[in-house]
Amino acid sequence: xxxxxxxxxxxxxxxxxxxxxxxxxxxxxxxxxxxxxxxxxxxxxxxxxxxxxxxxxxxxxxxxxxxxxxxxxxxxx
Amino acid sequence: xxxxxxxxxxxxxxxxxxxxxxxxxxxxxxxxxxxxxxxxxxxxxxxxxxxxxxxxxxxxxxxxxxxxxxxxxxxxxxxxxxxxxxxxxxxxxxxxxxxxxxxxxxxxxxxxxxxxxxxxxxxxxxxxxxxxxxxxxxxxxxxxxxxxxxxxxxxxxxxxxxxxxxxxxxxxx
Numbered sequence: 562x563x564x565x566x567x568x569x570x571x572x573x574x575x576x577x578x579x580x581x582x583x584x585x586x587x588x589x590x591x592x593x594x595x596x597x598x599x600x601x602x603x604x605x606x607x608x609x610x611x612x613x614x615x616x617x618x619x620x621x622x623x624x625x626x627x628x629x630x631x632x633x634x635x636x637x638x
Numbered sequence: 639x640x641x642x643x644x645x646x647x648x649x650x651x652x653x654x655x656x657x658x659x660x661x662x663x664x665x666x667x668x669x670x671x672x673x674x675x676x677x678x679x680x681x682x683x684x685x686x687x688x689x690x691x692x693x694x695x696x697x698x699x700x701x702x703x704x705x706x707x708x709x710x711x712x713x714x715x716x717x718x719x720x721x722x723x724x725x726x727x728x729x730x731x732x733x734x735x736x737x738x739x740x741x742x743x744x745x746x747x748x749x750x751x752x753x754x755x756x757x758x759x760x761x762x763x764x765x766x767x768x769x770x771x772x773x774x775x776x777x778x779x780x781x782x783x784x785x786x787x788x789x790x791x792x793x794x795x796x797x798x799x800x801x802x803x804x805x806x807x808x809x810x811x
Contacts, residue, residue, distance in 0.1 A: 572651075574750045575750050575752070576749060576750055576751045576752070577675075578675050578678065578679040578682070578752070579752050581679055581682045582678055582679065582682050582752075582764070584682070585681070585682030585683075585684075585764060586682075586760075586763060586764065596673075613682065613683060615682050616683055616684075617683060617684045618684075
């Protein structure tokens with residue numbers, strides 16, 4: 562299933578709290594229903610991004626890890 | 639409940655928009671840094687975040703290019719011995735005449751940890767209220783035009799307390 566990605570945030574290499582800050586900044590520019598991808602290498606993002614998505618009322622559609630890069634798909638609600 | 643209802647924190651959704659107030663009273667690099675991390679992250683969480691800067695905590699809000707602040711000999715001497723600006727803050731321990739902060743910034747830069755000035759920019763972008771304490775500004779001889787762009791109007795302790803009474807999280811860092 563292909564998702565239409567409206568925005569991709571590259572937070573690779575950046576440490577806590579930057580992935581969450583960049584995600585928060587990025588999602589402000591989306592409209593409800595649009596999908597954003599965040600890529601990060603910070604291990605803390607594995608707990609931080611899902612928690613942030615849940616607590617801000619957005620939807621974590623999927624998350625995956627490959628070669629040390631964590632990828633999160635978030636839908637703005 | 640909140641009659642002020644000031645919309646900070648951008649338009650990130652966050653339930654009923656809870657509030658967090660941090661009192662940044664220390665100019666130490668190792669205190670102002672985590673305060674800025676928590677402040678910006680709170681805003682990313684959709685919270686209404688206010689940081690109240692008081693006493694030494696005001697010095698990091700002074701623009702880095704302002705060499706000396708102060709209204710008279712004493713307050714000028716204070717700034718001379720304790721250079722204001724986020725780029726000139728010292729560590730509370732292992733300062734080693736500036737070697738400590740230099741190493742800390744080098745480590746942060748090597749490991750891609752956001753620097754304090756980047757976090758201040760993030761705070762402003764995400765709508766964190768940066769409130770300078772009016773009384774401390776007078777005490778230390780600081781003028782509003784010497785502070786970085788984007789900080790709020792100087793306020794008093796009562797305004798800070800009013801915000802704190804509405805906040806779920808209050809920290810004194």
